[in-house]
Amino acid sequence: MVNHKISEYLKDYLIIGHGLAGAVLSQQLLEKQQQITVLDLPTSNHSSSVAAGLYNPVTGRKMVKTWMADELFPVIEPFYRQLEQHLNSSFLLDIGIYRPFVSFEEQNDWDAKQSDDKYTPFIKSIRKKNLDSVSLHDPFGGIHLNHAGFVKIPQLLRASRAALIQAHVCEEKYFDQSQLKIKSDHITYENIAYRRLIFCNGIEALQTELFGWLPMHPVKGEILKAKMGKKITTILNRGVFILPLDHEHVRIGSNYQNHFDNILPTEKGKEEILQRLNGVLNEPVTIVDSTAGVRPATKDRRPIIGKHPEYEHIYIFNGFGSKGVSLIPYFSKQFMTYLETENGLIHDVNVSRYYKAYNSR
The missing domain is CATH 3.50.50.60 (FAD/NAD(P)-binding domain)
Structure with missing residues (x-):
């Protein structure tokens, strides 16, 4: 008392x-x-x-539901919409995420999950051929995810x-x-x-x-800002994310560094992100800026x-x-x-x- x-x-x-x-x-x-x-x-x-601000219910190489997705993700968009109204601001972009498949097996697996109640809330649609709007390495198509987007932090x-x-x-x-x-x-x-x-x-x-x-231990992450010739209207994500900022700029990231000498962006970090990007995107980009931040990760x-x-x-x-x-x-x-x-x-x-x-x- x-x-x-x-x-x-x-x-x-x-x-x-x-x-x-x-x-x-x-x-x-x-x-x-x-x-x-x-x-x-x-x-x-x-x-x-400097964070990207993504929320993504399906993560990792094996494309599994993130921890507590069923409890967390129905709350996210209503919560930030209410906060937008409270602060008289706009920062939520519920534009979904497109994740390319890496094989026919993965395509078939997610095609079957469309009838599984554990996954249907998060599946907007399944593509079985390349995305039309932008040139990607996605010969097996991909998945459009619901309850996904980003917050302009x-x-x-x-x-x-x-x-x-x-x-x-x-x-x-x-x-x-x-x-x-x-x-x-x-x-x-x-x-x-x-x-x-x-x-x-x-x-x-x-x-x-x-x-x-x-x-807790610090984990450094770097993100690039770039110009891209084609406009994208959803987040592209497979090993690297490509996030639309405006009609010509995108953010690209990220990497994770458990050991680092300083908190500034590095050429090594930039090259690591670009290498991942080349495995996903066939479009030319021009890097205009890079940022870095240190996240409070836990064991x-x-x-x-x-x-x-x-x-x-x-x-x-x-x-x-x-x-x-x-x-x-x-x-x-x-x-x-x-x-x-x-x-x-x-x-x-x-x-x-x-x-x-x-x-x-």
Whole structure:
């Protein structure tokens, strides 16, 4: 219980980080009339600001449904549509994904899945010949996927930041751990008291004493921006994605680097992406820019959400990696329930699965 002597001047939440996770969570808390402060200093290599923003229910070389697809993907588009209305902005493009088949066997396999209830929600159509609109290496046709598209994350973050600034709850500064004081039933930061503290700041959470013990590791990814002669109206994806930005520009990516010397784009990364692109696309492209970001990946590729093992009022909402767009809508709602009831988080994402790492430090 919070000490009644200080309860009158306590704010509700201090949120560290305004990437996609922090932006979504802060808007949900504001809707519930919570008093919040969001602490974040945008940087050029912010993982959310350079992310592609794809949501794709069928992934990998074997083209399998992504983890928890049946629960996650029906939520995604309604969630971002509602957020667009709330922020008076536009950032969701539900334009689907086209994935070429690599063999007749794969074509036949997915043709059969059209009558399988486990897959029908995600199948828009099956092509058994080349795509007409653009020249691809797709002699066996491909699949058009439903519940697939992308979110323009930079636009979402700008709209969210503008709303937070207008509400006077956003401070553009780094989190200074020396200014944090942990009390028995609240925390203070720069002499302001808060009931709860939530870390949504990606790999920077590892730089704190509170969550430095977590098994998150940075993964670097690079994305190219290019000019392309033909206009595409859907996302092309097989080993590399090609995402339409406007009438002449596309984004192409991505790669994954577990070991890297810096966070800048590299010639090696560019060549790796182009090599993959040449295996899919027969159209000429002109590279005009490249970006890189560092994602907060986890050992088991699952988010890390929940309460610090020692401090009841300190939380983490983090570790979404490259699938943040598809994971955050569903799990932000679970987390909101958890904050109110301490129930609702599945074990696969609960930070409690790593408490042993904290206890064995």
